[in-house]
Amino acid sequence: MNLDPKLMEIIVCPDCHGQLAAEGEELVCQQCGLAYPVRDDIPVLLVDEARRPG
Structure with a gap:
Protein backbone atom coordinates (compact mmCIF):
# COMPACT_ATOMS: atom_id res chain seq x y z
CA MET A 1 0.00 0.00 0.00
CA ASN A 2 1.41 3.36 -1.00
CA LEU A 3 -0.61 6.21 0.54
CA ASP A 4 0.62 9.79 0.64
CA PRO A 5 1.63 10.72 4.22
CA LYS A 6 -0.21 14.04 3.87
CA LEU A 7 -3.39 12.13 3.07
CA MET A 8 -2.93 9.99 6.17
CA GLU A 9 -2.75 13.18 8.26
CA ILE A 10 -6.21 14.35 7.21
CA ILE A 42 -7.33 4.15 -2.83
CA PRO A 43 -8.85 4.02 0.66
CA VAL A 44 -12.49 2.84 0.61
CA LEU A 45 -13.85 4.75 3.59
CA LEU A 46 -17.37 3.36 3.56
CA VAL A 47 -18.73 1.95 6.81
CA ASP A 48 -20.67 -0.69 4.83
CA GLU A 49 -17.37 -1.92 3.32
CA ALA A 50 -15.47 -1.94 6.65
CA ARG A 51 -14.56 -5.10 8.53
CA ARG A 52 -15.74 -5.13 12.13
CA PRO A 53 -13.17 -5.94 14.83
CA GLY A 54 -13.19 -9.32 16.50
Missing part, protein backbone atom coordinates in the same frame (compact mmCIF):
# COMPACT_ATOMS: atom_id res chain seq x y z
CA ILE A 11 -8.40 11.27 6.75
CA VAL A 12 -10.34 9.91 9.71
CA CYS A 13 -12.78 7.10 10.37
CA PRO A 14 -16.15 8.08 8.88
CA ASP A 15 -17.95 6.31 11.73
CA CYS A 16 -16.31 7.72 14.87
CA HIS A 17 -13.78 10.25 13.46
CA GLY A 18 -10.88 8.37 15.06
CA GLN A 19 -7.33 8.29 13.68
CA LEU A 20 -6.59 5.67 11.00
CA ALA A 21 -3.41 3.59 10.84
CA ALA A 22 -2.14 1.49 7.93
CA GLU A 23 -2.06 -2.23 8.75
CA GLY A 24 -1.37 -4.53 5.81
CA GLU A 25 -3.83 -3.67 3.05
CA GLU A 26 -6.28 -1.94 5.37
CA LEU A 27 -6.69 1.27 7.32
CA VAL A 28 -7.68 0.46 10.88
CA CYS A 29 -9.36 2.96 13.17
CA GLN A 30 -7.41 3.34 16.39
CA GLN A 31 -10.59 4.28 18.28
CA CYS A 32 -13.41 1.93 17.17
CA GLY A 33 -11.39 -0.77 15.41
CA LEU A 34 -13.18 -0.73 12.04
CA ALA A 35 -10.84 -1.83 9.24
CA TYR A 36 -11.32 -0.15 5.86
CA PRO A 37 -9.98 -1.77 2.69
CA VAL A 38 -7.50 -0.07 0.39
CA ARG A 39 -7.97 -1.00 -3.26
CA ASP A 40 -5.39 0.06 -5.87
CA ASP A 41 -3.91 2.53 -3.33
Whole structure:
Protein backbone atom coordinates (compact mmCIF):
# COMPACT_ATOMS: atom_id res chain seq x y z
CA MET A 1 0.00 0.00 0.00
CA ASN A 2 1.41 3.36 -1.00
CA LEU A 3 -0.61 6.21 0.54
CA ASP A 4 0.62 9.79 0.64
CA PRO A 5 1.63 10.72 4.22
CA LYS A 6 -0.21 14.04 3.87
CA LEU A 7 -3.39 12.13 3.07
CA MET A 8 -2.93 9.99 6.17
CA GLU A 9 -2.75 13.18 8.26
CA ILE A 10 -6.21 14.35 7.21
CA ILE A 11 -8.40 11.27 6.75
CA VAL A 12 -10.34 9.91 9.71
CA CYS A 13 -12.78 7.10 10.37
CA PRO A 14 -16.15 8.08 8.88
CA ASP A 15 -17.95 6.31 11.73
CA CYS A 16 -16.31 7.72 14.87
CA HIS A 17 -13.78 10.25 13.46
CA GLY A 18 -10.88 8.37 15.06
CA GLN A 19 -7.33 8.29 13.68
CA LEU A 20 -6.59 5.67 11.00
CA ALA A 21 -3.41 3.59 10.84
CA ALA A 22 -2.14 1.49 7.93
CA GLU A 23 -2.06 -2.23 8.75
CA GLY A 24 -1.37 -4.53 5.81
CA GLU A 25 -3.83 -3.67 3.05
CA GLU A 26 -6.28 -1.94 5.37
CA LEU A 27 -6.69 1.27 7.32
CA VAL A 28 -7.68 0.46 10.88
CA CYS A 29 -9.36 2.96 13.17
CA GLN A 30 -7.41 3.34 16.39
CA GLN A 31 -10.59 4.28 18.28
CA CYS A 32 -13.41 1.93 17.17
CA GLY A 33 -11.39 -0.77 15.41
CA LEU A 34 -13.18 -0.73 12.04
CA ALA A 35 -10.84 -1.83 9.24
CA TYR A 36 -11.32 -0.15 5.86
CA PRO A 37 -9.98 -1.77 2.69
CA VAL A 38 -7.50 -0.07 0.39
CA ARG A 39 -7.97 -1.00 -3.26
CA ASP A 40 -5.39 0.06 -5.87
CA ASP A 41 -3.91 2.53 -3.33
CA ILE A 42 -7.33 4.15 -2.83
CA PRO A 43 -8.85 4.02 0.66
CA VAL A 44 -12.49 2.84 0.61
CA LEU A 45 -13.85 4.75 3.59
CA LEU A 46 -17.37 3.36 3.56
CA VAL A 47 -18.73 1.95 6.81
CA ASP A 48 -20.67 -0.69 4.83
CA GLU A 49 -17.37 -1.92 3.32
CA ALA A 50 -15.47 -1.94 6.65
CA ARG A 51 -14.56 -5.10 8.53
CA ARG A 52 -15.74 -5.13 12.13
CA PRO A 53 -13.17 -5.94 14.83
CA GLY A 54 -13.19 -9.32 16.50
